[in-house]
Amino acid sequence: MxxxxxxxxxxxxxxxxxxxxxxxxxxxxxxxxxxxxxxxxxxxxxxxxxxxxxxxxxxxxxxxxxxxxxxxxxxxxxxxxxxxxxxxxxxxxxxxxxxxxxxxxxxxxxxxxxxxxxxxxxxxxxxxxxAGLVGVAVAARFGRRLRVSARTAERIAEGELTARLPEHGRDEITALARTVNAMADALGSRLQAEREVTANIAHELRTPVAGMLAAAGLLSDGKAENMVRERAERLRDLVEDILEVARLDNGAEEADLRWVEVAGLARRAARAAAEGRTAPGAPVPGVRVDVVEDARVRTDPRRVERVLSNLVSNALRHGSAPVVIEVAGPLVRVRDQGPGFPSHLLSCGPQRFRTGAAGTGLGLGLTIAAGQARLIGAGLRFGNPESGGAEAVLDLGEPAATDTGAAGSRPAPAPPAP
Structure with missing residues (x-):
């Protein structure tokens, strides 16, 4: 009611x-x-x-x-x-x-x-x-204000910290709106300060980390030396991930859209993710690519590969074999047979510095994947199938992924396949 x-x-x-x-x-x-x-x-x-x-x-x-x-x-x-x-x-x-x-x-x-x-x-x-009709009319007026406030609060909760509730009137709803707006201002300022601090720290670390990598490259081969090089490369990758998150937050990235085949992107991403998860001298983990139906889409291939490689790396790190990439037209599914995604990720989406497995990551991989997907206008969904494991679905067929013009313009037709 x-x-x-x-x-x-x-x-x-x-x-x-x-x-x-x-x-x-x-x-x-x-x-x-x-x-x-x-x-x-x-x-x-x-x-x-x-x-x-x-x-x-x-x-x-x-x-x-x-x-x-x-x-x-x-x-x-x-x-x-x-x-x-x-x-x-x-x-x-x-x-x-x-x-x-x-x-x-x-x-x-x-x-x-x-x-x-x-x-x-x-x-x-x-x-x-x-009296009943007047009550319904008055309640409808307040109900509309509450619905608008609820939708705006949902936008704020989803990360749109610039959204604000209307503050017209002097009643309790206006007081609530004023309080929520003040909370959003404080939250936005705090998040922005944290992002700036994180980005500044990562930026300052780039030079010493680069020097550390150069010094590690001069070491002779050996178990201890290889461990030093591996940890230095891991630190470099972490710094680059933090800087990439900061660039996505600041809107400094732009998509370079072109026509590409989805299956080719999936194969390259699988190969890059598998090699990136391989320790020196260890066997390369297998990642299977199943092409149900290939498709040509207009997107940014580098960013798509980045999204898929992060999804595969997450599956290799937190899931269990086999890891499968299934291409079904513009839909790309990444599945594993692990314990599945944690409940907080399914309800709130990826969050930086929060991962489902303690001590095995900082949660930046899925955060970057979600940010890159938003940048190219693709949909990215996470779920736990009834058959077990975890499944991430990248939808490259959404309108924003194939529309390079102004809002409402029609996408350019796909060129014929070679």
Missing amino acids: GLRIKIGATIGATAALAVLVTGIQVPSMLTEREREAALDRLRFAERVYEQSGRAAYGAQLDPPGMPAPLLEGLARGHRSTYVQDTPKGKRIWAGTATGGHYLVMTTRRSPAVGEVEQVMWKSGAVGVGV
Whole structure:
């Protein structure tokens, strides 16, 4: 049930309760006043009866048909009144015991009371309907503001830190929007500061790391020397990864789109990833490439290879053999038989410096893959198939991947295959 329906129903129910209470209380109060008036007339008739011995002003002595509740009250020696429902309307009885008899007066309830009661119920029903409609309209207005705020908050949560909630008005929703905007400003400033610090550190490390690699290259062959060279190369790759993430964050990268065959990109990426994961003297891990259907797409081949090699490297590092790249037209799937992607990655996407396996990475590989995919306009999805393992799907057929012009322009036709 939506918010506007809940608010409208609440306002309508409150109005209905008010109508119900008023519709019961007001006629009851009017009837009570008529009973008091009947008692006043009875007292006057009682004084006349005591003085003259005759019933006057419509009073009767021991009339037939007196209601039992009235008789019970008179038997206790009290003046009593009773409202009796009859086919012709309500009838008010008033009586008292005097001189061994019951002096009783009867009157019809004023028709105005019944008319007031009917008017109240009818106008109350109309009021409940109007209140419900007004409640729905007011709730719809607030609901629209809340939906806009929720969509903007989702954009902020997805990383669009420039999005802001509207701050029109002085109510609680505006106060909430102002607080969320302040939080987004603080979060954006903190993230930007962290990115700048990380990029600066990586940039400053490039020169000493390059010198370390040059010095390691002068070492003679040996187990210890090879280990030094391997660690220096790993440190260089890490510095380059951090700088690449910083460039993607700052929007300093541009895609170089051209027509290429997807199968060829997949084979080159598989070979590069397998060789990159190979230690000196160790066998090259096998990565199988299955081409169900090849396709030619307009994309940046270097960045596609980068995305696929990172996906394969992640599968080789965290998954289990066999690692398979399946090409199905513009769709490229990278599967392994490992434990699958962690739940936080499936729900929030890749996050730098956070990996599913402790001590085996910094989470930059998938972060770079996601950033490069966004840059070329490709879709990248992560999932854990029911058959087990992990699966990453790169979709090179999305419109942004084949559109190099302005928004709304048509992609250029693919050239014929050679």
